[in-house]
Amino acid sequence: MSQDIVILAAGKGSRMKSSFSKVLHKVGGVAMVRRVLATAASMTNAKLHLVVGHQGEQVTNHCQDFAANVVWQNNPQGTGDALRRVASSLQSEGSTLTLYGDVPLIRPTTLEKMAALSTPNTLVLLTISLDNPTGYGRIVRNADGNVCAIVEQKDASAEELAINEVNTGILLAPNQPLQTWLAALTNDNAQGEFYLTDIIAMAAKDGVDIVTVQPENEAEVAGVNDRVQLAALEREWQQQQAIQLMQNGATLLDPARIDVRGELITGEDVIIDVNCVFEGKVELGDGVEVGPNCHLKDCVVGKGTVIKSHSMIDESQVGEACDIGPFARLRPGTRLANKAKIGNFVETKKANIGEGSKVNHLSYIGDTEMGANVNVGAGTITCNYDGVNKHLTQVADNVFIGSNSALVAPVQVAEGATIAAGSTITKAVGEKQLAFARSRQANKDNWPRPVKN
Template sequence: MKDTAKDFPLIAIILAAGKGTRFKSEKPKVLHKILGKPMIWYVKYAVSWIKPDEIVFVVGHKKEEVIKELNCDGCKFVYQEQQLGTGHAVLTAREYFKDFDGYVLIINGDTPLIGGETLKNAREYFKALIRYEGANLETYKGYRNKSIAGVMITARVPNPYGYGRVIKDGSHRVIKIVEEKDATPQEKNIKEVNSGIYLFYAPYLYDALEKLENNNAQKEYYLTDVIEILRQEEKYVYALEIPDYTEILNVNDRLQLAGVENILKQRYITFWALNGTTFHQPESTWIEFDVNLSRDVEIYQNCFLSGETSIDEGTIIEPNCIIKKSKIGKNVKILANSYIEDSVIEDNAIIGPFARIRNNAVIKESAVIGNFVEVKNSIIGERTNARHLSYLGDAEIGKDVNIGAGTITCNYDGFRKHKTIIKDRAFIGSDTMLVAPIVIGEEAITGSGSVITKDVPDKALAIERSQQKIIENYAEKRKKKVMENESS
């Protein structure tokens, strides 16, 4: 059967109103980041994977920040002014499914490990149950006479403490969900727990929500009570137990945030390792969702890869390197302790050790940027060498140029940045100061220790030095003068 949203009308509701008291933070809980993205981003990504007709976010605490961070075109937002429980949160979004003859996915915004494939499987399971009942999937009519009300994702966790235990019959129909504080010793031994992720037939959900009560110590409306209300009407929610319990882990404090982040990082490393990347000491590697690795890339310990970064075949990244939002070509060598951000490194280049490349820098093919060289907003041409202790900012440097140790492009006059142009095959002597704006011609040479303030023609030599003066026996004269001063 075809897999499209059209054959299963679906609205997704993502609950994102909570403050997250245990985080002890002014920031909304769902905006705390995991591998560089807010945790709710991962939930939105998984939900988008099954192509719902509508995605509705229930927002509350600092809703403007949440909406801005989500930046979700076409998404809908409803405001839960008071957080009165999960049932109340869904009630605030009822206008979107009040007259909807389809299905409603409900998921918490703090379950970032849930997979799109798992949500798809829940949808397919629901469809299979409907077929078993003999319903017409083409029309989606007449379900009020059927007994299938929904599907709930469950999992068996090693330590179920704090989770609602799932009690079900032999047909996988949920009888009830028992919270930790209400569970008997026998019920506490049950390891199958509620994920808080549900698929409901919308008309049944709407009717049950209207019957919710808050007869509990917290005076809250619990979504789990909907299951009991439906069961009393002989409409059942079925449990779909998934094999990987980590997918349903909630994030309620910063320790859990760190734990979930570590699991997600390991997933990424596993994926790329199985697709041809070598990781040395992978537990020390930081890698984010938007990073793309090719085959035969080799990454050593303590490396940090983030943002929309791509690394092409055969590249080696030595220990302690940071690469952010950059494109790295084939067979590049990034030596230890180098930092690259918002830049492009082309094939066969060598970077580092201890190099810094940033702000839209482009290092062309086979160029070398060596130890303690910083490149900012510059183009470094093919086969150009800048191997030692230099700063190249706002520069356009041609091919086969030699940049001597200690060279500095003096690009800032206190008010504006100015450009330095060094043309092909120029030779810049060590400790040269190039005061921009300036142009150094093809095959031009600058003498070591020069401060160059004027353009240099092609093939010319530019030298700017004070005349050297030598005073014979100066050391003896200086020593004698010091002794005389001390004795006086």
């Protein structure tokens, strides 16, 4: 059956105290509304509608790749008002699922349960039973146990306030009767708003079957109104990711201290120490070890590689059995072949480092093609920028580069060559040549040291 999915994202979110839309705040590195849209887009035969209002340009620009039908709700008057504005865009047949841009952790499996119960004469409600239902609309059932209405807290009687089954706001309604119900909505209530929940009583009156589904946990239907609630959902999301990683064979030395802000794929026997952050898409092969306080973004790391503490890897590819860090930074375009070593306080950028090559410490290697079994001494830099353009440094296999050397690109160092420590290399070095380029030492007797004024 065809399905319209309406995502409500028009609220101001004033309690966030933010210069941008509430639904653009992130959980797990992804804007809340994008999480909801992605879940909606995974449903079968889904036609997406996005209702925007306050800061709507921000929201539509951020979500334009979903190709949703954008509907504006200026001067919003409740959830029923939002659906009324979408009504003319809904399909004549099928059903409409209502979701919320600030309820980001709803699961596809829950929505699929709802869809499985949908018929042209069935309205499906997502409800949840809470120990403390304060603030939620209550699910009112008749003597037979059938849902007959939803009463908002401000309009509820003392008896209704005692009900602990509450409305999540997520419902799936058949389109044909929905159009009639939306047209009949009024704002005769304490808030002066058009409540979407009022259609429940209309459906009961019309003899439509009203069935309920409950989510696996409360976090699925938790909304965000302020930064405290946002932080709580962030922790919930990270806990879910930690559990999944451990179930897939990774060891987390402290599951409460990991942040996955994208997709993290791990092989067997991966070990991740505390306070590591993973952004974008990161793949870790079997046996990879990640030390504490590391930051990995959009990278692939081959099996058996060890990444020591406080290292950052960004848009790079790392081979097998490599040794990285501590305090190393691999910038975009870095490619390490198997068994390469990048040591402490080394930075690389757009560099191909060959198999078994070592850049052990205190060096910068950028715009470089480096062969196998190269040894780079401490303090070596490739001078790749002339102030306007970047240039390439080419280092062949088995080269030895002494400490504190500068290779001024464009320059080539052939196989087996040696660069003497402290050299500034501006010309090509041939095979097995020794290159040394430094001033002759001069010692002056009785030289007066500077004194403090």
